[in-house]
Amino acid sequence: MRDEEQIRRRVLEAADRLFYAYGIQAVGMDAVRAEAQVSLKRLYSAFGSKDALVAAFLRDRSRQWDAGLAAAAEQAGDDPRERLLAVYDFLGTWFEQDGFRGCAFINSFGELGGVSAEIAEAVREQKASFQDYVARLAAEAGAPPSLAPQLAILAEGAQSTAAISGDGAAAADARAAAESLIDAALAPAGAR
Template identity: 65%
Template sequence: MIDAETARERVVAAADRLFYARGVQAVGMDAVRDGSGVSLKRIYALFPSKEDLVVAVLRHRTERWNAGIAGAVEGAGTPRERLLAVFDFLADWFREDDFRGCAFINVFGELGSGSARVAEAVREQKASFGRQVADLVRAAGGPDHLAPQLVLLAEGAQTTAAIAHDPGAATHARAAADTLIRCALGEAEGTAAA
């Protein structure tokens, strides 16, 4: 018998794969059982409702997203390159065979209006990403208004890449981000010199 933490991890990982591939509403708990190898009784002991499982999957995805962004940024040199590394991270992700867009946007589209907890988990992830980018902007000496602009480019690239099946959306978003960064940092430098 596997311990509760291992069972929880297996269930969340299986549900994550299935929800991302098929959508939350199309996946029954029997499929999660089959994908995880954990009995339904145990699954419901860990997650009393499907909504509980969806929220756990979203929190797991938030951790993975934050770690992915942090890893991409860590390998970059200058503060400007660190900002652009966000878009390089997206480019790599968009080229993955199973890319279906942003899981948070997908789940929000499916369940956000009917589940306050799901909507809140999605909003928490989007706010967390905004804080990551704002921290990078501050480290680069950029103005506060740059962070939400870069976040919008990243979010738009995710949606465009998914709908158009075009991983090149990351390249276009990166080029636009580079222009915004150059203008904003020039503006910040000009303000500092004044």
């Protein structure tokens, strides 16, 4: 990895830790510089502005989210129903991690979505991407299209509930509700 790429990665990892732990507005570029152990000049060379760094932070969080979901689905095997439920298993593991503070996208939107069109758009893109992912899993299970947004809303609600309550049980509660929705959606027409 080239030196510039290493610096960029260090800055991004430092920003991720700080923005997620304390919020975007509470963290200045000097704090990111100190955490990354780079000069301010190198930081601004890697990311021209705080807005650019925040956008990169959100893109990287989206990549992490997508990779985590894909790994959970892969662990669930070939059963489409279990692949759908793996979303909630992924959430359960995440909620139990030290430093869990909820969804970085929801948090970022709450902080800056009203004043930064770039952040609002990045958050909307991530949420749409998640809904598309759940829709693909639901289609693979043979469920009607209406199931996907219902399951996505359960996941989003579980994230907010776990962050506010500090209780990771929200994932298990959402998983149980998802099982009911999936089973009802997949039941033969006469059984509904």
